[in-house]
Every structure is written in C-alpha cells, then in structure tokens.
Amino acid sequence: MRTSFNRRLSLLTFVIIITGVLLFARLASFQFQLDVAAYLQRLASSNYRIINDRFPERGRIYDRNGELLAANTTEYRIGISPVYISNKARLARELAEILGEDEERILQLANSRAPYELVTRQPVSAEVAQKVARLNSLAVTIDPEPKRIYPHNSLAAHVIGFVGWEGNLRRGYVGVEGGYNDDLAGQSRVTERSRIPFDAILGEPPPPGRDIYLTIDRSIQHLAESELYDAINRYGATSGTIIIMDPRTGEVLAMASYPTFDPNVYFRANQESIRNPAISDTYEPGSVFKIVTAAIALESGKVSEDSTYYEGSPFRVVGGRRVYNWDRAAHGSQSFVDILVRSWNLGTTWLAVDVLGPTEFYEGLRRFGVGQPTGIDLEGEAAGILRLPNDLYWSDSDLATNSFGQGLTVTPLQMLSFVNVIANGGQMMQPHVRLKTVDGDREYYAVPAAVRTPISADVARRITDIMVQVVNIGEGKDARVPGYTIAGKTGTAQIYCATCPGLYDPELSMATFVGFLPADEPRVSILIKLDKVGRFASETAAPAFAQLVKRLVVLMNIPTDAQRAELRAQGGDTSLIVKR
Template sequence: MPKPRSRKRTEKSPMRSVFVRYMFIVAFLIIWIGIIGARLVHLQITQHDWLKSQAESTRGYEHKSKMLRGTIYERDGGVLAMSIQARSLFADPKFIEDEKSVSEKLAKVLDLDRKALAADLKEGRENGRRFIWIARKVSDEVFRAVNKAFSDSGDEAATTVGHPGLGWRKEQRREYPHNELAAHVIGFSNSNDEGQSGVERSQEDVLKGETVSKWRERDRLGRVYIETGTEREPPKDIVLTIDSTIQFDTEMALAKGVKDANAIAGKAVVLDHKTGEILAMANYPTFDPNRYSESDPETRRNRVIEDNFSPGSVMKMVTYGAALEERKISPEAFVNCGNGRLTVGGYTFSDSHAIGSVSYTEAFAQSSNVGAIRTGQSVGQDTFYKYVTEFGFGSRTGVELPAETEGQLSHPDAWGGMSLASMSIGYEIGVTSLQTAVAFATIANDGVKVQPHVLKEIRQSDGSTVSTVKPKAERVVSIETARNLRKMLREVVLNGTAKQAQLQGYSSAGKTGTAWKYDPQLRRVNRAKYISSFVGFAPADDPRVAIAITIDEPRGGLRYGGQVAAPVFRQIAEKVLPRWGVPPDGSIPEDIPLFDDPAEEPMLAVEESEEDAADPAEAETRKETSVPEPRKKEAEALKKEDLDPENVAGDRPKAIRPAEKKKT
C-alpha cells in the first residue's frame, strides 16, 4: 500500500513553479533588453555615419565637376587651344550578357574591333568588373549615332543609351581648331586633360582645371535650394607671342624647302629681336595635336630647341664679333688667307679655294676658314669662350617650353690643340636653331640680347590681365661692333655665299652654314649627310625680324645652306615684313641661279702627318699644284711670318677627326 505524500512538499510545489516561471520571464527580458541595447549601439555608433549619409541623401547629394582647362590664344586673339564639354561611353559588364550583339553595334559606330570588344566585355563580367571605358570624349555626332543604334525606334534625338549596361559620363575634350598650326609650340594634352608637350605641359599649373566638390540640398520636389562648398580659383588663359599668319607662312615655306631639298626634316624660327617675342616656330614634318596618338613620337619633338647640330660657318659671326669688340680686327683691315690651308695643332684646315690676302669683310663674305681661324686666334681661347657664352651658346635660352637642351660647349680647360680653330669655324660645339636665332637677333638689336619667349601674357577667364612677360635683356657687344657686323653680314648676302637670301624690295643680311653630320653609328662624320642652315635678319640697316632656318640632310642635287636654307628665309621674310608694315627700302635681288658655291663645301681637318696618305689622288693633285703667280707676294709674306707657304696651299677639302666636323 503506497505511502501518503508529505503535506510539506505538496505545499512548496506551487511556489517553485511560480518562481521558475518568474525567472524565465526575467531572463527573457534581460536578453531582449540586451538585444535592443546592442542594436541601438550598432545603429548609434557603428552605423552612425552611414545612416546619417543615407538620411542626408534623401534631401541632398555631393556634386563633383571639373572646371574647363584654360584657353590658349595667339597674339591677335585667335583661339589655338580650347576645351569643350564632351561625353564618354562606358560599360557595366554585369548587365551585358549579350556582348556579341552589343559589340557588333558599337563596332560599327565607333570603328572598333568587334571581337576584341566582345572579349573585353565577357572577361569583365566573369571577373566582376563593373566599369570599362568604351570611347572617350566622342563628338556630338558619335553620341547621337550610339544612342540611335540602341534605340528601339531608331530615334536620332535619343539622349541616353537604350541598354542597361551602357551609359554616358560628362568630360571635357581639348580641341585645336587650326590642327597642325604651331603644334610644337602649343603641344597637346592627354585623355585625362594633362599637358604632355609644348605650352600645354610647361604651363600645366596655369591651364589645368581642378575638380570642384559641392554639397547640394533639394526640396521634396527635387529642386536644389542650398549649395555649399569651397570656391576654387578657375584656370587661367594664356596668350602666346605667336602670330598665326606668320606661323602659317613659315610652316608652308619650310615644308616646301624640305621637300625641294629632299631632306628628312627642317626647322625654322622667326624672332622679334627688339622684344624677344617668338612670332613663329616651325618643324617639318609636323603633327595634329587633335590626333596626337596617330603620330610618330619623333615627329612630335620640337627640334628647334631639342636638337643639337654643328653650326659650321654660322658660328663665324661670333668669331668676328668677338674680334671686333676686342679691337683685334677691323672690317677694312687685311687678313692673309694664303692659298687656303692652315696647320694648327698638327692638323691642317683648308678653304675650298685660295683667296690670298683680303679684307676681313671679304674673308667673312667668302666664308674663309683660314680667315676665321686667324681671327679666332687673335682673340685667344678664354676671351673667345666668354663671347660664345655671352651670345647664348652652351646654356638654355629660357624659352617657356619643355625639353630645351643647352647645347654642347666644353670649358677651355678641356680643349685640345685644335679646339679654338675648330670652334672658330663652327665645330666642337653643338647648338640649337633657337640659340642661333638669338645670337643673330643680338646683332640686329645693336648688341643687346633679349631673352626669347612664347608667352605674352596670362589672363583670367574674364579677360583681365594677371601678368605680362617681361624678358631679360643684356648687352653683349657695343653698338659700333653690332653695326659693323651687320655691314659684314650684308656683304655675305650681296657678294658672298648667301645671294639666295636677297629680298624683293628689302635689304637683308645673314650667314650661311653647311656641315657634315656626325654619325653615332660610324663614330665619325658622315660625308654623305649634311645639315645646312641660314640665319639672318631684315631689313639690313634697320632690322625688324631675325630668322633661322635649318635643313636636315638635304639629299637632292642642292645641299649647301645658301642653296636650300637661304631661299626659305627669303620666302618667309618677304611675307613677314609687309605684314608688319615695314616700308620697302628699294632693294632689288639679282637673278641668282642655284649654283654649287665651292665656298659652301664642308671642310674637314686631318693630321698633318697623315695628309698625303689619306687620299693618293688628292696627294698627287697637291704635288702638281704650285702657288699661283698672283699669290707669290702672299707666299713671301707668309715666310716673313715664319709660316710655311706649303701649309696654306692647295685647293682640296681634307678629312677630320670624328668630333670635328668643319664647314664653310
């Protein structure tokens, strides 16, 4: 028989049950409160910034825009480079499953490779890419064509792409309205609106458009009623010294000159010697900055300031200028050029033909190497070096363009026994076309050298002037020396090697130069390759412009500076002077044929001990050549000077060491 339950235990059971239930409720409340608290902490602390941005986005948003890049103008206000709003097409591969169909439509409109585009879209989708550029900064015509291609109705007025995986973004496109005109001066900017060459690069900080971020708030109808943000200074505009008409005429004349000479390249620069303003700077071949990616990088180089070359007889202007300034010579005094040969430091320099004892003016006009070397020797190497540097050689001109080279000029401490002689006639030195233009502009400007520049002024977008370029100026030689040199340079055009530089209605002055090019592969000069030049100014007595022309490797029947470069100078000068309102001075050019002027033949020097062995035919010729009867007095004079007449006789060009390319 079962025992009866205890009354005490029976009485506690209801109390225990209530307690358990109570504790369960309390635990539940604690957990619930903990969850709520944790959620509140998460929302209020962890996700505070995100929730705030989400709330603000319902009534406001951040608006980013890039200011248009500054405009580049020519001196008379014409636009040379400008930026306009454009659209760029992009793709989100996630929403393009029909890449073959999409690629086919885009390829037809954008002239793209259909298979390559389809592969890119497929690869992007498989790799999770959400953004791919299809075409950057397209024209309005292309924009409409793409929209029409994806419009169900073929609507030409469609403003969006009818495909969820394609879209447009606003950007800016750089345009160069005159295409190739002044391309090497202006330069170009890339697809990210960053200047890559020319003024576009050197003035990047002035021209670039910054990205501006502003916060906009809108009302319930989506209308913006508040806009806040930091104001940025807008890009500035630039005015160049370039005259577009002169630039065009220069480019046309240079292109014709290069083609007529069957040359590989050419360069030209037109300079206002009084102000230092560069009115034109041209290279041929050239390129179109609107399609810079289609051009050869070599073509985009500005050879006027980037290429070194041996100036040859052009350098004789500096040689004679130094001697005149130091009172070592006078234009009317005589210099003994003998029979055209002179030995210096164990090397023999030659003229193309003997001219005997003549005035310094005639020796200069006939481009005598012997005369120039004797003139350089009268000055001495240290003084000569001083004038070479003061005329601007061996250092950058400071023009506001990138990649300018300083040329090649060693210090006299590093010169050899024949260095002074070589430099006196334009060897053992490398120069740029702009440096030669500046040197001759110094003589045109009565001996004052003015720093060349392509920037005229910087303006705000509203047209107000921010700054005007004020170039440096320094005197190199006296007014007397400059004017004597101008007369001597005038004689070069009238009766010397530059008769093709005579102008219709205007007087002109200048110096020719023809040199063999140094070939780095041969490690010596290549006697089959020439570089020919002419540098001058006009009018001769009261100059208005200085012009430098260089023709690289003329390969036709004509090759001398007086034949291929001087005519280009003439074509340019005859258009520039009337445009600038310069009255004619009545000069009438002679009818000069493009003959082979022996005074222009490049000359080299050979070591005296090797001279006869170098060329047996020439050696035999020299043995048969005696001092001409009219030159016997000169030979006697040389003996009185303790000089061997045989070292200044002969009429054939000689060879030279690799580093010395001598011209006349």
C-alpha cells in the same frame, strides 16, 4: 515567519533582476536599431553616390590676334553599376556591339562586386554615347568628358603640342600644352555624383583653366610653313626649320619645322615628327657662327675692321688637323671684314687661335650662351654641346673648328638668339611664345626681359654693317630683297657621319641663312635651315630667305628704306609704322 519573509525577499530580488535584464535588453535593442539605421544609411549612400575628382574645362590657346588654335569639345565615358544589371549577358553583348569592345571583358565587369566599373578604355563620341543611351538601362552611366581639338590641324603643331593620356588622366605634352599644362588644365574639384544615370551632379563645377595667348601670328606661321615646304622640295632637302622673331622683345612670331604632325591624331605620328627640331635638335651650324667669333674679337679690342691677316697656304694645321677655306684656296692678304663677307675659315681660325686664344675665345662663347638652353617657355629644349679646354674630349683643333661653327652644336633657336644680340644692340632678349595669360577677367602679360649682354651696342652696330656687306656684295647676295637693307650670313655645315672618311658626309650638308631687317632698325630676325642638301647655303637657304621676306614685309606692313627715310624727313617716328 522568517521562512515566509525570505521567500518574499527572494521573489522581489528575482523580479528586480528580471526587470533590470529587460530594461538593459530594451536599451541595447534601441542602440542597435540606431547603429543599423546609420549603417543602412551609409550603405545606401555608398551604393547611390560616388566621390571623385571633377576636372574643369581646359583653357584655350589663341594666336596673338585672338585666332583660336586649340579648343575643346565633348566625348563620353561609359560605365556600369553591376548591382543594377538584371540581365548581365545581354547587356554585355549589347555594349560590346556598340562600343566595339570585347564582350567577355564586359561580362566580367558586369559580374564584379564593385559598385561601379568603367567599361570604355578611351572616351567615345556623342554619336556612340547616344546609341548607348538608347539601351535605356539604369545600370549604365554616361559621363561627359572634354576633348582637345585643333581647328587648324598641323599648323604650329610643334609650338602648340597636344593633349594625351597619362594613365586615366589627360595632360598636355610638348610645346605650350606641355609647358603650360598646369595653367591650361586648371584645378580639379572633389564632387559627389549619383551612380544613377542622368541624376544631377552635386556641387559647383570647377572654374575653367586659364587661356593662353601666344606671340605666334597665325598668318606669319602659315607663311613660314608654306615657304619651308616649298624650299625643301625645291632644293631636295629632307627636312628643315624656319624661325621668325622680333629681336627687340624675344617674341617668336613663327616657328615652323618639317616633317610635322596633326595634334588631333597625334597617336598616328612617330616620335621624330612630334619633337620640335627648332628647340630640341642640335646641329653644327657652320659659317653662320662666324658672326659670334667676329663679335667676340671686336669686343676684345684686339682687332678692328682694318686689321688684316695673310693666307700663304690653302690650309693651316691646328692640333694636328688641317683647316681649309670652303674653296680650298689661299687668298693672300685679307681684312677682318673679308672674313665674314667671303666667309673664310682661315680667317676665323686666325681670330680664335692667334688673336684671342682659348681662354678669351671660350669666355666669349659662354657670354653668348653657347652650350646653354635659351630658357624658352616650351618643353623639350636642348642645350647644345660645347667642349671646353680641359674637358676630356677637347683638343687644340677644336679652337680652330669651333670658330667657324664646327665641332660644337646648337639648336636653330640658339643660333637665331645669337643673331638677335647683333640686331638688338648687344642685348639678348629672353625668347618666349606666351604673350599673355587670361584668368577670368584678369590678364597677365609676359614682360620682355634682357637675359644677356655679351657685346656692346657699338660692336653690334659694326658687325651689322659687315653683315649688310655680306648680303650686298658677299656670299649672301641671293638673299637681297629690293627696297630693303638686310643684314645676313650664310652657313654651309658639314654633317657628322661615323662611317664616312674624315667623319663627315662628303656630299650632303646643312644649309643655314640668318638675317634681320631693316638692318638699321630691325623688325624681324629670321633663320632658315635646310637639312641634307647637296649645294651651298648661298645657293639654297639664301634665296629661300629672299622668297620668304618678299611676302613677309607685305604681311607685316614693314616699310621700305625709302618710305622710312621720307617719314623721318617729315619728323615721323618709323618705329610706329609696323603693325602685326
């Protein structure tokens, strides 16, 4: 009896265990099926979908009047999904023929285990993309990509810059494209797209980048470039720069340099032509710098227009170095005004060495911002070089040579900014090229700002009066334009040459003219710089200035002195006449 009961118990136990095992197996099988389903879903998703950054359309660039300077078109990237290729050798051959790529390289990509491979190293045109599309291969993807275009080719190229490659991404380089790259590029957005060709991109596209309107006027820029090219050819210069600004606001109306480049094909240009000489190249400015020395001296109160000094010898020795006038002659008793009108090196040497001394002279230069970048909103600005007392390579002779613009370096923009201090009543306005930024329906204007006040309005007016004499009766008389009172200064600077006797080129020089008009109510300030000419600035840069101004006053509708006087007599406001 007990034996029979034990058998039944053992059988029941066995049945229970088997049932438990079967139930556990069933549950495990069910869980496994769920995991497999999820796995297969993830696998399918990874094969058919890709998560990547979607980049917005780049913001456009306009001139101050809304003329388009930089825009966008579309190019295409070609990729493949190796898993969907049925005949890898044939597809590699066909793509290589259309794209001009290496067939063996494409075949290696086709044999990859990766879900997606990019075939094109650079984007291709719509015409090429259409040829690829006609292959009707589900393994090929054709992705649109924006391309930057510049409808005016090389016009204002140094200011605008270009868009190039940084790895697999496009970004702006130099000029506005570089300086405002973040604004123009906008913000990318993570999106999900299908690997299947022509399948829809999921999610909303990112908003476009911000548009930038420049202070540049396309017509004034074109005038500056054409006049610069003409002056370079006429006077045998190797290169040059013209900058036109509004001294009251710091706005750059034109900035032209030669040689230049076409940003549409920037990769064909050499590095020298891409760099913007107006802000990146420094030079010894020569006698145009004398207006800075003269302004510092007047501001000190130690001299006036009636102050005189005496030239008894054709040279003066300072720090073991002989200093001469440009004509290598002595001229007896000379006034403060004569120093600028006749451009005497011995005169500014007297001001720096005998009147001011090193401490006051260099403090004045620092107030003007010599040796410091202007802070213009463009990439690549240089600071220039100014050695100070107690610097390793400063010598006593620098005090003399710096006073007439030798032994220190500035950029053309810095030099014109110093002139703007005189034109704008003693204040230097921040130079800038951005007029406004447009983000959708919102506009953000640049606000003109004074960054320095190195001299008083009274001193600025007195220096202006002397600069008018420079043009009317002095070395700048070839810069005169009938009907307009112009304040200006010439500068013929020696060029450093390490292999030349005396370390300066004995034949070639840098010719510069700076000026503004109307002198009593300035609308524009202008710098013209011609590189490596064999004649004085009074014979080259000054007449080039006059030729430019004759056309500029018409283009900008700047009234003559007589027209302004007539309007004032009628109770009018002459500042309201000018339009750009």
